[in-house]
Amino acid sequence: MKQKLLALVCALALVVSLAGCVISTPDTVGSLGDYEISSGLYLLAQYDAYQKAADLASSDQDASNVKAFLKQTITVDSDSGETATVSDYVARKTLENLQTYAATELRFDELGGQLTAEEEQQADSYAQQLMDQYGDTYKANGIGLETVQHFERILLKSNDLLTLVYGNGGETPVSDADLTEHLENNMVELAYYVVPLYNTSTYAFADDDQKARCSRWPSRPPRPSIWPPMRVLRSRSVP
Numbered sequence: 001m002k003q004k005l006l007a008l009v010c011a012l013a014l015v016v017s018l019a020g021c022v023i024s025t026p027d028t029v030g031s032l033g034d035y036e037i038s039s040g041l042y043l044l045a046q047y048d049a050y051q052k053a054a055d056l057a058s059s060d061q062d063a064s065n066v067k068a069f070l071k072q073t074i075t076v077d078s079d080s081g082e083t084a085t086v087s088d089y090v091a092r093k094t095l096e097n098l099q100t101y102a103a104t105e106l107r108f109d110e111l112g113g114q115l116t117a118e119e120e121q122q123a124d125s126y127a128q129q130l131m132d133q134y135g136d137t138y139k140a141n142g143i144g145l146e147t148v149q150h151f152e153r154i155l156l157k158s159n160d161l162l163t164l165v166y167g168n169g170g171e172t173p174v175s176d177a178d179l180t181e182h183l184e185n186n187m188v189e190l191a192y193y194v195v196p197l198y199n200t201s202t203y204a205f206a207d208d209d210q211k212a213r214c215s216r217w218p219s220r221p222p223r224p225s226i227w228p229p230m231r232v233l234r235s236r237s238v239p
Helices: 002-017 039-055 066-070 086-110 117-140 145-166 176-186 208-215
Strands: 028-032 035-038 073-077 082-085 188-194 231-237
Touching: 028 039, 028 086, 035 039, 035 086, 039 066, 039 086, 039 145, 066 086, 073 086, 082 086, 086 145, 117 145
Parallel strands: none
Antiparallel strands: 028 035, 073 082, 188 231
């Protein structure tokens, strides 16, 4: 019932808060189980959801016109062609964001996790950087420094949860043998070559003849005096 109520709050409050109206906001707006949702965290989750909707807007839709955009329809899954009204999509994504925040913090506390002083300082420092760069936008949407600090700490907790669950001494630790097997069976090592199509001394772009010579590498590499030797860069990726 609380989740349904919160979803309704998300759908209704969006029209007011994003439309630029000045309203008084309570300290909390609801809860998910035992997790109280602060108004600031709710507004941050809502803001993030709206930005996701804006990213899905078509070229003829103007996400800056909030009232109009909320009533419009966007394609939320290009593969299936699924569509949704922006207001419904934002309400759903807002709730999903809040559920993720709640699950992260509740699980972190359940496993006895605690951020170190260094981690807290890191979160606060990055939050301040975000406010320095985007403070006007955050404040216009009712999001303050304390909320951004809270969010940054949630991100650190989500990273620490990997160790608390799967690390040595964790709830369900993953052995070195399991990790080795995963690397051997699922990881792929890639090698690729970086071929600069310009003169690294003069920064002049390669002409057609030089490009043709590059296409014949490595059988006929250009002269090192003009084109530097190729560098082999290696990376690992999971398919």
